[in-house]
Amino acid sequence: MSKDDCSILVEKLINRIRSFGSKKLSFSGRLVLVSSVLTALYNYWVNIFVIRKGVLNKVNSICRNYLWGGGTEFIRSPRVSWEKICSPKSEGGLGLRDSSVWNIAAMGKLLWWIYYNPDRVWVKWVNQVYLKGHFWDDYQPGIDISWGWKSVCKVKDKLASGYSNGQWLLDTKGYTIQSGYELLRLKFQTVTWHKQIWNPWCIPKRQFIAWLVAREALLLKERLLTLGVANDADCLLCGRGIENHIHLFQTCEYARKIFDELGKLLGVSLPATDLLQLIEHEQHSQLKKGVLLCAVLAAYYHIWLQRNQTRVDGCVLRPTLVISQIMKVLKMRVGSSLKPDLASQDVIWLSSVKLYL
Ligand SMILES: [Zn+2]
Incomplete structure (x- = not known):
């Protein structure tokens, strides 16, 4: 173009x-x-x-x-960096695709055609104008060749590790843009929390805050202090700790009141630890896990809201009011999502915690 x-x-x-x-x-x-x-x-x-x-x-x-x-x-x-956002959710990203990398992968189709579609008009033209009898694997473009053709040749180098003796190694059916993209994109370590955050029970707005919490990407006072834009790192909600992710969402006195009371209402223990992992490894039914994760994500969301509200006007909602908001949303969520063939253990639990009326 x-x-x-x-x-x-x-x-x-x-x-x-x-x-x-x-x-x-x-x-x-x-x-x-x-x-x-x-x-x-x-x-x-x-x-x-x-x-x-x-x-x-x-x-x-x-x-x-x-x-x-x-x-x-x-x-x-x-x-969060664009590269990380463009990684799959299983690697802590948001599953977007990087258009630059995708474009290179899409151009990989042209290489495949050169190998396996010699009768295509474009391939015949390439053979006649550029390759002129040269073996494609060894071909290097001259310096006076067009920018577009040089770009295609660069893609050959970028995808070289995916080929062996002209065979595409990443897909048995042959080259696909998706498999080329997989080869080219940056890879990150698999994260342990993606299934819990992207659980279908949870609401997108809250999933996003939970994603930032899990990535430790919220701009908190500990970080602001190192950037020189805060005078101290004291927690805005309790004033008794350094405001970082562990403190604000696990050990803060304000957060503890919310999680302790929420745990009592839901009949579980929600201690000061990584609650996403804790719930995942408990012997709960899938429904119970979904509802508990929905509650924890809601708590993260409200703690973040209250932290920001305190920063603006110094006012903070009492934990009991936050909990009643969370329970209200939970009831609505459960009411709109329950299927008629509920397991009896789920009915008993939901009834005992007043989420099933
Ligand atoms: Zn605190």
């Missing part, structure tokens, strides 16, 4: 995102919109054109800015 064609692509993208027009949308709402924009991009432009890296970087930065700030311009630093 020419530079002008590329600028049209960026312009379209900016207009599309502007058309969403709402900075009031939550992060999870913006995530859905960014995902749809990027998906549309893969399905058309990125799949069929070789697009300049600078343009795709621009596309990524527009999506990133919208995701974190609600607009196309840079407002604040992202709490």
Whole structure:
């Protein structure tokens, strides 16, 4: 694509995102919109054109800015890097795809055609104009060759580890863009908390805060102090600890009151530990685990809200009021999600904790 064609692509993208027009949308709402924009991009432009890296970087930065700030311009630093966001949820990301990497993977189709589709018109043209009888594996483009063809040749080097004697190793059916993307993308360690956070019982807005908690990516006072934008690191909710993720969501006196009381109401113990792991490893039914995770994520969400509210006006809701809000949402969630063929043990538990009326 020419530079002008590329600028049209960026312009379209900016207009599309502007058309969403709402900075009031939550992060999870913006995530859905960014995902749809990027998906549309893969399905058309990125799949069929070789697009300049600078343009795709621009596309990524527009999506990133919208995701974190609600607009196309840079407002604040992202709490999590774009590479991590573009990793699968099992690796702690949000499952978006990086358009630059996807474009390279899509170009990998052209390499596959050169190996296995010699009758395609494009491959015949490549053989006639560029390869001229050279063996493709050994071919190197000259310096006066077009930018587009050089880009295709660079992709050959990037995907080289996926091939052995002309065979694509990552998919028995042959090269696919998805398998090429898997080879090219940055890999991160598998995380232990993704199934708990992305549990279907939990509400997206709360899942996002829980994701930031699990990633330890919230901007808390301990971090602000090291950046020189806070005078101290004292916890805003209890004033008796350093405000970091472990303190605020596990050991803080305010958080403890919420978890202790919530545990009593739900008939379980919610001690000062990693509750996502604790619930996962308990011998609960899937339904009970889902409801408990929903409760813990709701608690994280409200603790974060109250922490921010305290920062603004120094006022904080009493833990009992926070708990009644959490239980209200739990009742609604349970009421709208229960299936008629409930196991008797679930009916007994839900009835005992007054979530099943
Ligand atoms: Zn505290």
